[in-house]
Amino acid sequence: MTADGAARPDLLALTEDTLAALTNRGLVKRAAKELAAGAGAVVGAAADGSLTGRFPDGTEAVLPPGAGIDLGTCSCAATGTCRHLLGLILAYRQQATPQPEPTSPATAAGGDTPAAPDAPTGAPTGAPTGAPTGAAAPAGPGPAGGPDGSCPPVRSHPPGAADSTEPGGTPVRDGAAAGEGGPTGGGPDGIPVWSPGSVTDEELTAALGARAVAAARRTLARGYSARLTHPAPGAPEARAELATATVRFTVPGALGYAVTDARPEQRGPVVALAVWAFRAALAADPADPPADVRAGGPLRPARSADEAARAAAGLAADLLLDGAAHAGPVLAAGLHRVRGELAGHGMHWTADTTADLAEQLAEHASRGARHRPERFAELLAEVAARHRTGRHGTGEPGTTPLRRVRLTGLGCRVTGDAASRTAEVYFAHARAGVSLVLRRRWELTDAQAAGDRPAPHGPDLARRRVAGTTFGALAAGNVVSETASRTPGHVVAFGASRTGGTGVTTVGGSWTGLPEPLLVRDFGALAERVRARPPRPVRARVAADDLHVLAVHAVEDLGYDPAEQRVEAVLRDARGNRALLAAPHNPYAPGGLDALLAALGSIGGGPCHLSGFVRAAAGAGPAGSPGLVVEPLAVLAGSAVVVPDLAAGPPTAGTAPAARPVPDPVAGALAEALGALADTAHRGLRRLDRAGLDRLDRAAAALDRTGLATAASRVRAVPAAVVGGGAGAAVGPWTDAQLFLLTAADLYGSR
Numbered sequence: 001m002t003a004d005g006a007a008r009p010d011l012l013a014l015t016e017d018t019l020a021a022l023t024n025r026g027l028v029k030r031a032a033k034e035l036a037a038g039a040g041a042v043v044g045a046a047a048d049g050s051l052t053g054r055f056p057d058g059t060e061a062v063l064p065p066g067a068g069i070d071l072g073t074c075s076c077a078a079t080g081t082c083r084h085l086l087g088l089i090l091a092y093r094q095q096a097t098p099q100p101e102p103t104s105p106a107t108a109a110g111g112d113t114p115a116a117p118d119a120p121t122g123a124p125t126g127a128p129t130g131a132p133t134g135a136a137a138p139a140g141p142g143p144a145g146g147p148d149g150s151c152p153p154v155r156s157h158p159p160g161a162a163d164s165t166e167p168g169g170t171p172v173r174d175g176a177a178a179g180e181g182g183p184t185g186g187g188p189d190g191i192p193v194w195s196p197g198s199v200t201d202e203e204l205t206a207a208l209g210a211r212a213v214a215a216a217r218r219t220l221a222r223g224y225s226a227r228l229t230h231p232a233p234g235a236p237e238a239r240a241e242l243a244t245a246t247v248r249f250t251v252p253g254a255l256g257y258a259v260t261d262a263r264p265e266q267r268g269p270v271v272a273l274a275v276w277a278f279r280a281a282l283a284a285d286p287a288d289p290p291a292d293v294r295a296g297g298p299l300r301p302a303r304s305a306d307e308a309a310r311a312a313a314g315l316a317a318d319l320l321l322d323g324a325a326h327a328g329p330v331l332a333a334g335l336h337r338v339r340g341e342l343a344g345h346g347m348h349w350t351a352d353t354t355a356d357l358a359e360q361l362a363e364h365a366s367r368g369a370r371h372r373p374e375r376f377a378e379l380l381a382e383v384a385a386r387h388r389t390g391r392h393g394t395g396e397p398g399t400t401p402l403r404r405v406r407l408t409g410l411g412c413r414v415t416g417d418a419a420s421r422t423a424e425v426y427f428a429h430a431r432a433g434v435s436l437v438l439r440r441r442w443e444l445t446d447a448q449a450a451g452d453r454p455a456p457h458g459p460d461l462a463r464r465r466v467a468g469t470t471f472g473a474l475a476a477g478n479v480v481s482e483t484a485s486r487t488p489g490h491v492v493a494f495g496a497s498r499t500g501g502t503g504v505t506t507v508g509g510s511w512t513g514l515p516e517p518l519l520v521r522d523f524g525a526l527a528e529r530v531r532a533r534p535p536r537p538v539r540a541r542v543a544a545d546d547l548h549v550l551a552v553h554a555v556e557d558l559g560y561d562p563a564e565q566r567v568e569a570v571l572r573d574a575r576g577n578r579a580l581l582a583a584p585h586n587p588y589a590p591g592g593l594d595a596l597l598a599a600l601g602s603i604g605g606g607p608c609h610l611s612g613f614v615r616a617a618a619g620a621g622p623a624g625s626p627g628l629v630v631e632p633l634a635v636l637a638g639s640a641v642v643v644p645d646l647a648a649g650p651p652t653a654g655t656a657p658a659a660r661p662v663p664d665p666v667a668g669a670l671a672e673a674l675g676a677l678a679d680t681a682h683r684g685l686r687r688l689d690r691a692g693l694d695r696l697d698r699a700a701a702a703l704d705r706t707g708l709a710t711a712a713s714r715v716r717a718v719p720a721a722v723v724g725g726g727a728g729a730a731v732g733p734w735t736d737a738q739l740f741l742l743t744a745a746d747l748y749g750s751r
Contacts, residue, residue: 008049008065010254011089012096018250019086022069022259031086041084041091053088061088071256193231194252196238197278197289204272207255212268219273223297223398226277230289240274243401243485244495247274261483262495294397297344305345305392311338312354313387316380317731319357323684324364324376332361346395348488349541350386353379369417377678378537381738385537393488393541402484405429407436407492408510410547410611411634412475414458414645416588419444423461425475426544426611426633427492428518430510435518435544436492438474440466458589462646467494467502476634476641477504490542511549511609511636520614521551523577527627530616535743549611550579550630555600560593567593569600570626571610579628580617581610586645595647599635609636616749618667629749669706670745673699673715677738680718685727685734693719714740 020028034040041053041061049065061074061084072085205213229239231252238249245262247270249255255271262270276296281289303311315334319327335358342351357379363371386392407427415422422441429436442464447453462472467481481502483495494502511519520526526548533539550571558569565585570578586592600608612632634643676699680692696719703712714737721730 008045008051008092008096010251010257011051011063011092014089014093014251014257018257018259019069019089022081022257027081027083027086031083031090034083034087035090035094040094041088043088043092043095045092051088051092053084053091055084055087059084061085063088069256193233193236195231195278195282195289196240196249196255196275197280197282199255199275199279204255204275208268208272213272216269216272216276219269220276220296223294224273224277225292225294225397225399225401226274227401227403228277228281228289228291228293230278230281230291238278240277241401241403242270242273242277242495243399244483244493245270246482247271249274297398303341305347308338308341308345309347309350309387309390309392312342312350312383315354316357316383319361320380320681320731320734321685321727323687324361324371324373324682326684326687327361332358332365335361342392343398345392346397347392348396348398349391349393350383351393352489352541353382353386357383369419373678373682374674377674377681377738378742380681381735381742382537384735385535385739389538391538396488399485399487402429402481402486402492404480404482405484406431407479407481407484408507408514409475409477409479409634409641410435410511410549411641411643412458412462412471412645413633414461414586414588416455419449421456421461421588423464423471425471426547427474427479428514428549430514430518433515433518434490434542435547436486436490437543438466438492438494440464440471458586458592458645459648462643469502469504472643472646473504475643475646476507478507478510479504488542490544506639507636507641508639511611512551514549518549519551520548521573522575523550523571523573523579523628524575526614527577527616530614530628531747535739536746537739537742544613546613546615547611547633548614549609550614552608552610555581555603555605555608558597558600558605560597565593567596571630578626579614579630580626581612581630581632583632583644589645589647591648592644595642596632596635596644599637599642599644603637610634611636616747618664618749666706666708666748667745669699669702669708670711670741670748672702673711674738674741674745675699676715677718677734677741680734681738685722685730688719688722688727688730693722708744711737711741711744 039056041055044052044054046052051063053061053063055061059074059076061072061076061082063069063072063085069081069085069089072081072088074082074084076082076084078084199207201213224243227241229237231238231249236252240247245260245266247262248259249257250259251257255275258267258271258274260267260270260274273295277293278289280295281291281293284290284293311334315331315338319331322328322331335354339351339354339358342348342354357376360371360376360379362368364376407429410426410428412426413424415424420441420443422439425438427436427438428434442456442461444455445453448455462470462475464471466474467483479502481494483502484492485495486492513519517526517529530546539545551573552571553574554572556570556572558567560567567581567583569581571581572578583593583596610630610632611634612630615629617626617629632644634641636642676692676695679695680688683689683692696715700712700715703709703715714733717733718730718737721733
């Protein structure tokens with residue numbers, strides 16, 4: 001090794017396991033084998049700490065100071081980290097590690113210790129013990145190490161975190177919040193212990209790059225949770241478990257050697273998030289930082305929770321007055337602003353409702369296919385209902401990590417429109433007793449949207465990849481993941497990992513072992529629970545709350561209605577209770593009904609398990625009539641899971657036609673009244689003309705003819721308020737009528 005080089009304690013702190021985690025074990029073994037065979041590098045150390053390794057084959061590798069192995073360069077043809085960079089590190093470690101001195105016969109016999117031999121050629125007098133051969137002792141503390149060549153001294157306050165004084169003389173410590181500097185922790189006897197929270201943002205940017213830090217700041221703005229293992233004397237490694245990755249700081253003070261199981265492109269952002277999590281913990285309690293922290297998130301809203309809820313209700317009223325067709329950009333911007341305030345207060349149900357409203361406005365403004373007047377009217381009423389009842393959410397964090405979670409696939413639903421396709425994979429989280437959903441949407445290309453090229457359908461989406469596997473495998477398998485997280489709305493996401501973060505196996509008998517109420521054996525009891533639920537506008541706003549697995553004892557009257565393009569059957573449980581299976585044709589899954597008929601036909605009417613969305617059957621019905629309607633998602637027949645929306649099976653012939661349903665005048669009257677109210681909200685109460693008033697009167701008359709007199713009076717109150725008091729006076733009556741009809745339709749089972 002050449003002289004005048006600065007010591008590299010960061011490299012001396014590395015182990016072969018750490019190097020293997022940063023690269024791969026095969027490269028480390030090859031580099032170690034070449035070094036042992038005498039084909040290692042001749043190491044040269046510069047005064048600034050950079051290392052150069054020259055190999056017998058002429059290859060030259062360079063490792064700059066204060067940088068991780070990924071920033072090293074090599075003259076070989078390999079892309080990325082190569083064995084030569086690893087060989088350089090191993091050669092430096094071998095040459096820098098002090099070798100035990102041989103014991104002389106005199107010493108062994110108890111004689112005096114012989115005088116130390118002269119220093120090796122090129123080693124200056126006074127070189128520290130254990131310093132690399134030819135490395136000069138640093139004159140004082142510097143970036144490479146302390147005065148004795150050991151690890152860098154730990155500062156109790158990093159640059160930029162010194163005490164300052166605000167105008168007015170109040171002393172404050174920089175770094176009190178995530179995203180700013182913070183102090184290190186302390187060990188016993190006042191010996192400081194390095195913590196990643198002591199890293200400043202300037203150092204973070206220098207080590208990881210501005211792009212990685214900027215990407216991490218977007219997550220910081222949304223807020224995230226982390227579980228931390230803080231360093232301690234004797235255990236200096238710091239560890240952060242994030243929702244999507246785990247980060248280990250293996251070398252104190254050297255971010256370049258932080259180890260993570262995230263994919264290479266995500267390494268920088270997750271290391272930054274881990275640093276900020278440690279910083280938030282130190283800000284919370286410098287003496288005893290907590291293990292579980294919440295970092296970042298929306299700034300504390302200027303308005304209180306009640307004020308934010310009132311603001312959301314006021315925006316909904318303004319939208320009703322102007323209508324979706326005439327709402328300007330100011331209202332849309334107001335929805336986005338109040339959505340952030342609601343989320344900052346943990347009011348996620350109302351926040352999600354306002355976000356959906358903003359999306360409906362954007363879709364209408366762009367003439368998108370996802371805008372629906374009925375949906376827009378439902379969302380307006382939901383904001384008002386949540387404001388009236390105070391049911392805004394549970395206050396839980398925006399994202400919750402799921403550690404070593406096991407999920408059971410319950411099927412997939414494929415939807416779409418003229419511009420996109422969406423796949424929703426549903427899971428049972430047996431331990432928590434809830435259902436979760438994974439959503440992905442793909443925009444169609446211009447050629448696909450124009451019909452020049454075929455657009456993807458269910459079987460095509462089943463082959464799309466996510467979390468290292470396919471949608472088809474997730475929908476029909478058991479999933480074990482270490483990188484999953486969920487939102488308050490039970491939407492699940494899988495993080496990117498290099499080291500087996502998510503694995504999939506066959507379902508087997510997992511469906512049969514699900515807990516109540518995910519697994520339903522008594523259809524009658526489920527029907528009672530469904531009818532006892534709160535109205536949908538004030539219900540918990542979680543995905544798949546009406547998804548269940550039904551233990552079916554028998555399948556009867558299986559048939560296909562060609563006019564309605566729907567498969568129907570009667571399902572019986574072991575007690576004889578009945579449920580109606582109704583599976584409409586899905587144009588985005590052309591083989592779905594054929595696959596469903598084949599799966600149900602294969603069991604010959606015998607027992608099976610079936611997952612699906614459950615609602616109450618329309619009307620009271622005679623004794624013994626089905627109390628539930630089930631829209632199937634997947635069928636477990638034997639050990640095979642059939643997911644109709646992802647299937648491309650051949651058509652099934654010879655199925656008996658299903659009985660034609662009798663038109664329901666009550667359901668029809670409710671639907672017409674809801675349509676009239678939706679048209680009113682679309683136009684806006686300020687622009688309600690004679691045609692709109694007449695449609696509301698006709699809808700009220702239809703409700704009267706079916707015996708729904710109270711509903712009819714609620715609908716008539718809307719045009720009466722417009723005529724008698726103007727548009728502003730009709731906001732309350734419209735909201736009352738919309739909520740009444742939505743609740744009636746839910747209770748009747750027509751929605």
